[in-house]
Amino acid sequence: MSDKKDPSVWQGFKAFLMRGNVVDLAVAVVVGAAFTNIVNAVVKGMISPVIGAIGTKNLDHYDSCLSATCQGDQGIQIMWGSVLGATLQFLITAAVVYFLMVLPMAKFLARQEARKKAREGTEAAVELTELEVLKEIRDELVARRRSEYGER
Template sequence: MIQGFKEFILRGNVIDLAVAVVIGAAFTAIVNVLVAALINPLIGLFFAADSLDTALQVTVPTLLGGTTTFSFGAILGAIINFLAVALVVYFVFVMPMNHAKERAAAKAGVVEGDEPLPTEAELLVQIRDLLQRDPAAGR
C-alpha cells in the first residue's frame, strides 16, 4: 500500500501539477499587484474612481425602499486580472516550452508535416488501382 502511494507521488504528472499550482499562485500574486498598482489607477483616470471595484456601479432602488448596487467594474477587473494571468502564463511557460519541444524534435530528426498522411479515400483508390493491375493479388 505504501509502495503504491510512493509510485503515485513520484509520477511525473503529480510533481508537474504541484509545481504548476505553486508557480501559478505566485504569478497570480504578481499579476494581482500589477493590476492593483498599475491598471486600477489607469482605469481611475478614465472613470474617476480609485479602482474598478468602485467604477461602473449602477444603483437601483428595490421594491422595499432600499437600494441594490451592481458593480460592473468589479466584473471587468476580474476579467482583466484573468487575462493578465493567462497572458503571463502563455508567454512565460507555454511559448518557451513549445519552442523547446520543437528544438528537441528537430535535434532528434523528427520533422512534423513533411508528408501528410493519405486520407481513407486516397488509400482505397490506391488499393483499387493495385488490384486492377494484379487481379491475382486480391485472391
C-alpha cells in the same frame, strides 16, 4: 491482518506521490500561487492607477442600479466593476503565461523536434548508403557465383 494492509497502502500512496505528473502538478500549483501575487500587484500597482486616471482607482466601485433607488443595501445593484477587474486580471495572467511560458516552450519543443528529424534523416541516409553497399556486394557475389558455375 492490519500489518499486511498498512505496508501495501503505504507503498501505493508512496508510488502515487512519486509519479512524475503528481510532482509536476504540485510544482505548478505552488508556482501558480506565487504568480497570482505578482499579477495582483501589477493590476493594483499599474493598471488600477491608469484606470483611476479616468475614473476611480478601485474597479469595485463601478456599478449600475436596476431598481429606482440604490441606497445602501436597498435596491438591486450590478457590480460590473468587480467583474471587469477580475477579467483584466485573467487576461493579464493568460498573456503573461502565454508569452513567457507557453510560446517559448513551444519554440523549444519545435527546435528539439527539428533536431530529432535531422538526426533521423542523416541516420536514414547512412542506412540507405549501407543498404546500397550491401546490395552491390550481393550483386557482386551473385555475379562471381554465376561466372564460377558457368566456367565449370
